[in-house]
Structure formats: structure tokens, C-alpha cells
Amino acid sequence: MSSTGTDVEVDHEALRRQALDALVAARERTALLTSCVEDVELVAQHSPLMSPLVWDLAHIGNQEEQWLWRAVAGRDALRPEIDSLYDAFQHSRASRPSLPLLSPGEARAYAADVRLRILDVLERTPLEGRPLLDAAFAFGMIAQHEQQHDETMLITHQLRKGPVVLTAPPPPAPESGPLPTEVLVPGGPFTMGTSSEPWALDNERPAHPREVPAFHIDTTPVTNGAYLAFMTDGGYADRRWWQPEGWAQLREHGIAAPLFWRRDGGQWLRRRFGVTEQVPAEEPVLHVSWYEADAYARWAGRRLPTEAEWEKAARHDPVSGRSRRYPWGDADPGPEHANLGQRHLRPAAVGSYPAGASPLGVRQLIGDVWEWTASDFLPYPGFTAFPYKEYSEVFFGSEHKVLRGGSFAVDPVACRGTFRNWDLPVRRQIFSGFRTARSAELD
Structure with missing residues (x-):
């Protein structure tokens, strides 16, 4: 990366666009994987090896809130009471259906609210000066996290019994x-x-x-x-x-x-x-x-x-x-x-x-x-x-x-x-x- 101020700014803007594109692509895929079935299938556990799809959806939003809204932007927690529900280390996949999870509608609204706030954070945050911000790392980490859960949700779709809902x-x-x-x-x-x-x-x-x-x-x-x-x-x-x-x-x-x-x-x-x-x-x-x-x-x-x-x-x-x-x-x-x-x-x-x-x-x-x-x-x-x-x-x-x-x-x-x-x-x-x-x- 060039050391001149103008070139650094151009590079930062390219990183910003790259992070935005990655976040948007991940959310489009999440929407596809969670909108192609009825809500009753989102809350069902299709295999004890996997979480209900609705857990993954809210977990994606919760991780984004914790890392980008709280850690990067330094803002107060939006839903601190749900952190433990969506902590992958506190609850096994097999036990997650018994938790008081957000409903599909609540999970969608929560993830959308977090994302709207994060787009503003991405636009306004300097992408330098802290390890989490250098090269937009935290934003790239969260895009990767969401895509990894999208793959997990695709595995759940493969385990799911029922009519075809995904085609390619x-x-x-x-x-x-x-x-x-x-x-x-x-x-x-x-x-x-x-x-x-x-x-x-x-x-x-x-x-x-x-x-x-x-x-x-x-x-x-x-x-x-x-x-x-x-x-x-x-x-x-x-x-x-x-x-x-x-x-x-x-x-x-x-x-x-x-x-x-x-x-x-x-x-x-x-x-x-x-x-x-x-x-x-x-x-x-x-x-x-x-x-x-x-x-x-x-x-x-x-x-x-x-x-x-x-x-x-x-x-x-x-x-x-x-x-x-x-x-x-x-x-x-x-x-x-x-x-x-x-x-x-x-x-x-x-x-x-x-x-x-x-x-x-x-x-x-x-x-x-x-x-x-x-x-x-x-x-x-x-x-x-x-x-x-x-x-x-x-x-x-x-x-x-x-x-x-x-x-x-x-x-x-x-x-x-x-x-x-x-x-x-x-x-x-x-x-x-x-x-x-x-x-x-x-x-």
C-alpha cells in the first residue's frame, strides 16, 4: 500500500467497497437459505447434528452485533439478554431447539436491524489504527463467519427431508x-x-x-x-x-x-x-x-x-x-x-x-x-x-x-x-x- 495520503485514501475506499460487497453477498445467501422454507421448518431441528436454521440466522446477527457494533463501533449492546442463547460454546446443537430462541420474524428483524447499523459503521469508520480495523479485518471476519454459517445451513438443507426447495x-x-x-x-x-x-x-x-x-x-x-x-x-x-x-x-x-x-x-x-x-x-x-x-x-x-x-x-x-x-x-x-x-x-x-x-x-x-x-x-x-x-x-x-x-x-x-x-x-x-x-x- 502506498504511503501517500491520497493513495492510502483510495486504498481504504477500495477496502470499504470490498467489505461491503462481502457483507452484502453473505446476507443475500443467508436470505435465500432461510426464505426458501416455511417458518415451521426454520424452527425444526432436521438433525441432532445441526442447529435449527433460525438459530443460525439469529447467531449471525448476534456475532455481527458483538464484533462490529460493540467491539468496532464501541456502542452499547442492542440485545445483551440473547448473547448466551447464541453462544455456540454454551449450548450443544442438539439442545438448541429447547432454548427460548427468537422466532423467525424476530430473528429476521434483529439481523436486519444490526446490518443497517453496521453499514453506517462501515461507511464512517477509519480502516486503520487498530488490529480489528486494519485492512477492514473485522468486517472481513464477519463476512467469512456468515458465509461459514451459510455453508452450515446448506448442510442442514441436505439433511432436511421434504420437497426440493433449492435448485441450481x-x-x-x-x-x-x-x-x-x-x-x-x-x-x-x-x-x-x-x-x-x-x-x-x-x-x-x-x-x-x-x-x-x-x-x-x-x-x-x-x-x-x-x-x-x-x-x-x-x-x-x-x-x-x-x-x-x-x-x-x-x-x-x-x-x-x-x-x-x-x-x-x-x-x-x-x-x-x-x-x-x-x-x-x-x-x-x-x-x-x-x-x-x-x-x-x-x-x-x-x-x-x-x-x-x-x-x-x-x-x-x-x-x-x-x-x-x-x-x-x-x-x-x-x-x-x-x-x-x-x-x-x-x-x-x-x-x-x-x-x-x-x-x-x-x-x-x-x-x-x-x-x-x-x-x-x-x-x-x-x-x-x-x-x-x-x-x-x-x-x-x-x-x-x-x-x-x-x-x-x-x-x-x-x-x-x-x-x-x-x-x-x-x-x-x-x-x-x-x-x-x-x-x-x-x-
Whole structure:
């Protein structure tokens, strides 16, 4: 950023517009996800794994009030009596329907009132001088938070039973012919994480060097067709491939296929946002747990990539030696690069989005499906919690596994080459898939 006053002002105005656009886009998506069903479905709990949609709606408004109205603008609380109701750490998702939540009408009015006030705050607030304000960070953080809850609400829509309420066109067909099965990523150092991405969250920071031995990684995510081969070979019935905890999950819950799949005669069907359809062989497999991904990789004689391997495959440019923001470069994601933003409501067939390939030719690292990695969710060297410990720090440890790359349900504002997601290894309702890797020294 230039040091001249005029140029700084121009940059600040560009940041202001960027923050405004991100907030508006998030709210439009929230409105879509909460207006496409009747109020009775907003207050219902469609799965004990998820909150009622009306909880997410009011939580979005409450977080915006707490961080932008109170912390940034320094104003008095609007609804302090509801803070505890919408504190995700005080109440489990399964218990939230029993709380005295705001009604759908009240939740909409509250979120709209907060947003109207925040638009004025954004217009009047200098975007410098405090860590929360530098580069409009707090506004970007709240836009990302809302988009993350929009993805959560989309998961709830997938779990919901009933008629179709969400539709979208299919993703574009692959434009290229057959691709190599895997790509060799050379060994050596690369820069992992970021210290310069203005809206990067605390767990993405700081940038630091990582030494990664040479490895091979799948050119594309594992497909439904490939996963069916694992199933047909008795993968779910062979204890050899499973971690003990994963095997126990299979036995306890009778798991024998990805979530939302069922067998009908000689074919496999899946349910997708109210539509029942034949499982498409060329799409990335979706709704599998870490244990399922790990078992498939073992069966295939491979393994899940580590988080560092995944990020090196996605960001490292072997010619310049630098780490890019995205596989294709530093430009923000466009529709030609990746399947993001709920545009298609399904993953694209593997081999799609050639413009989004990495320098080494790895495809679809961003968008389509979150990709499980082998790594536990741990802090980077030099990590500092900001602006609160509950975003990342309380989740660090071996209980959670890292997912990378985003999915078709992720908005670009909440998806970067450095963005880290995490979840329990048993989770299957999330939009999760995977790709596999192998060490080059095994050649």
C-alpha cells in the first residue's frame, strides 16, 4: 500500500467497497437459505447434528452485533439478554431447539436491524489504527463467519427431508481428455501459511518455512467410481483397512457406504437436496468421514496427504519458488477457476476447471469437496490467537483432523490456499471428500 495520503485514501475506499460487497453477498445467501422454507421448518431441528436454521440466522446477527457494533463501533449492546442463547460454546446443537430462541420474524428483524447499523459503521469508520480495523479485518471476519454459517445451513438443507426447495444448474463439463493419475511434487522447502493475506484468520498465520520430501499426489479428488471399487471389494467389511475407532463406528452405526447413498437393485442412488439420483461415477466422492477416506487410501496402497503436502501441491510454484494465493496464481477465484459459492449444488466431474490447475497440473484443489488430510489440527509456529481463543485455539489437538480446499458450498471470501478447516474424524454430513498421496522414495 502506498504511503501517500491520497493513495492510502483510495486504498481504504477500495477496502470499504470490498467489505461491503462481502457483507452484502453473505446476507443475500443467508436470505435465500432461510426464505426458501416455511417458518415451521426454520424452527425444526432436521438433525441432532445441526442447529435449527433460525438459530443460525439469529447467531449471525448476534456475532455481527458483538464484533462490529460493540467491539468496532464501541456502542452499547442492542440485545445483551440473547448473547448466551447464541453462544455456540454454551449450548450443544442438539439442545438448541429447547432454548427460548427468537422466532423467525424476530430473528429476521434483529439481523436486519444490526446490518443497517453496521453499514453506517462501515461507511464512517477509519480502516486503520487498530488490529480489528486494519485492512477492514473485522468486517472481513464477519463476512467469512456468515458465509461459514451459510455453508452450515446448506448442510442442514441436505439433511432436511421434504420437497426440493433449492435448485441450481449443473457444473460445467470437463474440457480436457484423460489426465495423469498422479503428479510428482518435488521435495524441498516452501512457505506455508500467510503473514500478508489481509483477511486470513489466526490459524492460517504466520507464514513459515516447511521442508517437504518429494511425494506423489492424485491429480484429482477420488471419484465415486473409484470409491465404489473399494466398496465392491469388501472395503467396509475388511478390518485391515480401518483405524480401530473407525471400525467401531462402522459396527455401531451399520455404515456400509457414504452418507446419503442407498442401494436399489443393481445400482447405487444418492439423495441430494431432495433429489434422488444415480451416483455419478465421475464426480468426487462426497459425505465420507476421515476414517472412510483413510481406509480407502490404505486399501489403494496409498495414504492421505499431510496438510503441508496438500498446501505445497496447491500453492508452490517450482519455477519462482514462491507460494501463490491459489493454485492458479494470485487472482481472486472466478467461475472459470473453481466450483465455489453454491453455484451448482454439487461437485463438478473430475478434470473440470483446467484454468484452476496448479503449476504442476493438480486439479480441483479449490472448491468441489473439502479434502481430508492426514494431519491433526495444530497451531503453526508463532501462532497468536486473534481476536479470540474460541475461533481456533480451543480446537487444537489430536481430536480434530484438517480439511483443505473448500467445497461447492464455500464462498470465495472463506476459501484460500491457506484456509484451514477442521472437524471430528467421524463427521460425514459435511461436504467432504479426499485425494490420496504416496511418498516418492517408495518409487
